[in-house]
Amino acid sequence: xxxxxxxxxxxxxxxxxxxxxxxxxxxxxxxxxxxxxxxxxxxxxxxxxxxxxxxxxxxxxxxxxxxxxxxxxxxxxxxxxxxxxxxxxxxxxxxxxxxxxxxxxxxxxxxxxxxxxxxxxxxxxxxxxxxxxxxxxxxxxxxxxxxxxxxxxxxxxxxxxxxxxxxxxxxxxxxxxxxxxxxxxxxxxxxxxxxxxxxxxxxxxxxxxxxxxxxxxxxxxxxxxxxxxxxxxxxxxxxxxxxxxxxxxxxxxxxxxxxxxxxxxxxxxxxxxxxxxxxxxxxxxxxxxxxxxxxxxxxxxxxxxxxxxxxxxxxxxxxxxxxxxxxxxxxxxxxxxxxxxxxxxxxxxxxxxxxxxxxxxxxxxxxxxxxxxxxxxxxxxxxxxxxxxxxxxxxxxxxxxxxxxxxxxxxxxxxxxxxxxxxxxxxxxxxxxxxxxxxxxxxxxxxxxxxxxxxxxxxxxxxxxxxxxxxxxxxxxxxxxxxxxxxxxxxxxxxxxxxxxxxxxxxxxxxxxxxxxxxxxxxxxxxxxxxxxxxxxxxxxxxxxxxxxxxxxxxxxxxxxxxxxxxxxxxxxxxxxxxxxxxxxxxxxxxxxxxxx
Ligand code: GTP
Numbered sequence: 001x002x003x004x005x006x007x008x009x010x011x012x013x014x015x016x017x018x019x020x021x022x023x024x025x026x027x028x029x030x031x032x033x034x035x036x037x038x039x040x041x042x043x044x045x046x047x048x049x050x051x052x053x054x055x056x057x058x059x060x061x062x063x064x065x066x067x068x069x070x071x072x073x074x075x076x077x078x079x080x081x082x083x084x085x086x087x088x089x090x091x092x093x094x095x096x097x098x099x100x101x102x103x104x105x106x107x108x109x110x111x112x113x114x115x116x117x118x119x120x121x122x123x124x125x126x127x128x129x130x131x132x133x134x135x136x137x138x139x140x141x142x143x144x145x146x147x148x149x150x151x152x153x154x155x156x157x158x159x160x161x162x163x164x165x166x167x168x169x170x171x172x173x174x175x176x177x178x179x180x181x182x183x184x185x186x187x188x189x190x191x192x193x194x195x196x197x198x199x200x201x202x203x204x205x206x207x208x209x210x211x212x213x214x215x216x217x218x219x220x221x222x223x224x225x226x227x228x229x230x231x232x233x234x235x236x237x238x239x240x241x242x243x244x245x246x247x248x249x250x251x252x253x254x255x256x257x258x259x260x261x262x263x264x265x266x267x268x269x270x271x272x273x274x275x276x277x278x279x280x281x282x283x284x285x286x287x288x289x290x291x292x293x294x295x296x297x298x299x300x301x302x303x304x305x306x307x308x309x310x311x312x313x314x315x316x317x318x319x320x321x322x323x324x325x326x327x328x329x330x331x332x333x334x335x336x337x338x339x340x341x342x343x344x345x346x347x348x349x350x351x352x353x354x355x356x357x358x359x360x361x362x363x364x365x366x367x368x369x370x371x372x373x374x375x376x377x378x379x380x381x382x383x384x385x386x387x388x389x390x391x392x393x394x395x396x397x398x399x400x401x402x403x404x405x406x407x408x409x410x411x412x413x414x415x416x417x418x419x420x421x422x423x424x425x426x427x428x429x430x431x432x433x434x435x436x437x438x439x440x441x442x443x444x445x446x447x448x449x450x451x452x453x454x455x456x457x458x459x460x461x462x463x464x465x466x467x468x469x470x471x472x473x474x475x476x477x478x479x480x481x482x483x484x485x486x487x488x489x490x491x492x493x494x495x496x497x498x499x500x501x502x503x504x505x506x507x508x509x510x511x512x513x514x515x516x517x518x519x520x521x522x523x524x525x526x527x528x529x530x531x532x533x534x535x536x537x538x539x540x541x542x543x544x545x546x547x548x549x550x551x552x553x554x555x556x557x558x559x560x561x562x563x564x565x566x567x568x569x570x571x572x573x574x575x576x577x578x579x580x581x582x583x584x585x586x587x588x589x590x591x592x593x594x595x596x597x
Contacts, residue, residue, distance in 0.1 A: 099182030187254025193217030295343025302339030
């Protein structure tokens with residue numbers, strides 16, 4: 001296809017504003033698939049998506065549309081993930097297209113998540129077509145929402161399209177607008193091949209599939225390609241496009257988006273943002289902006305039932321096959337036995353992997369406190385990276401510690417600003433900026449990443465009723481007064497509960513954790529001291545009183561079913577417990593004890 005007849009775009013939207021419904025409509029109304037195939041094919045695509053865990057990866061579809069000018073255009077839609085953990089992946093997808101549809105629910109208006117994504121589109125120099133969706137609903141207020149788009153986002157919304165993705169109203173206009181208002185891609189067919197690796201995943205039949213956007217040159221089956229960042233070389237054995245099912249083609253030219261397979265063994269051999277060229281007569285310079293994705297948050301995953309360790313290994317290996325940004329190595333904990341120390345791009349990423357292991361592989365997990373990578377400077381001048389508080393070297397050898405800091409940008413309606421400032425302050429944040437965009441405040445904070453990885457995002461959502469948007473950038477390391485705090489239950493250290501904290505906050509955190517654990521650990525037949533300590537010094541202490549009577553005693557003997565129920569309940573509760581010395585600690589305690597509220 002010649003460049004003039006190609007349009008590449010993404011859809012930017014807040015959750016539930018109708019992105020998927022609109023995409024389905026665009027596909028359907030261009031007869032990319034017949035009505036009957038539609039169901040089957042889209043379900044297929046959804047299975048893949050489910051397999052790959054929410055919309056983490058890009059999903060792409062190629063649509064052919066005969067416009068009012070009589071010409072047939074190829075429209076490539078790239079779907080993007082919408083979460084800060086994947087900001088880099090989103091930025092690459094955005095660089096692979098020239099324009100965006102900004103879908104806003106006309107009964108709701110611009111919401112927090114729209115902003116972070118639309119700024120990514122603006123950063124990528126996209127032309128943006130605002131689409132007001134759900135105009136079939138009586139509560140629709142297109143005029144108000146147009147104004148809001150102009151106020152808050154600062155783009156012209158006077159030509160916003162009025163659409164009902166549900167009824168199909170305005171779909172034709174949307175397709176016309178894509179052709180008329182979004183620019184055609186640029187590229188030189190005669191130049192050496194230059195393609196961006198936008199995404200990759202593991203397919204059971206095809207092996208590793210790589211999503212590419214051709215910038216210059218032509219990609220053909222049989223080409224010997226080279227990945228410029230990793231230096232790896234492969235013979236291309238298949239190329240194709242998504243309609244939305246995979247369909248092979250002979251070549252992909254400049255401006256086109258499609259896939260290749262090349263007997264690549266693992267997803268981790270492909271790096272999002274890498275430049276693909278031909279081995280011979282390749283291009284000289286790679287595309288700008290490549291960043292290898294490195295895990296920033298680490299935590300231990302242990303099976304509740306230690307007999308499930310091999311199953312857990314199997315699950316983790318399978319998940320890693322399809323997720324290059326997830327890392328793991330075996331770990332042994334005195335308290336928890338065998339497990340894995342895993343690295344993630346961020347908290348959501350951690351939650352997704354953890355949930356999938358529990359849900360899809362049916363393995364109950366104990367997750368230890370998420371931790372960041374500390375730099376420990378030793379007295380002898382060397383530096384070690386600390387991924388796990390349990391590995392903290394002996395203090396007599398340590399000179400000082402540094403922790404990673406981030407620059408966090410939070411946008412929030414004015415009425416919640418006070419709560420947001422308090423939250424950031426509580427997490428050792430330093431305010432750097434405070435400005436207004438319409439009725440929204442934008443605050444910029446310098447924060448320790450450690451204070452953000454645990455429950456910051458949840459807290460932010462809860463104090464702002466979901467109206468805040470949050471985005472962050474890594475800012476490098478800075479020295480601070482950090483210590484390792486251990487928790488002792490019945491005088492035994494539980495290594496999975498040790499955390500790194502700021503010295504000034506250690507007492508407060510220690511007290512809070514002991515109090516929480518006192519509530520979370522069931523009573524035993526004996527008294528249990530729960531302590532927080534730094535080095536050998538106890539800084540907080542609670543005592544869990546001994547259980548006096550048999551639990552069933554309060555059933556007054558008579559009621560047998562109630563008695564049985566109670567015992568069953570106890571048994572079920574047991575399953576989720578781990579024994580530490582003589583004490584049973586419930587699985588949920590490991591996470592709950594660390595929550596700060
Ligand atoms: P996520 O996939 O969760 O990010 O949401 P989304 O943005 O893709 O939204 P989705 O397309 O799933 O739509 C959300 C809900 O809005 C669904 O229940 C749709 O049926 C409904 N919806 C979408 N478009 C319209 C519309 O034009 N009118 C009405 N009345 N409902 C719509």
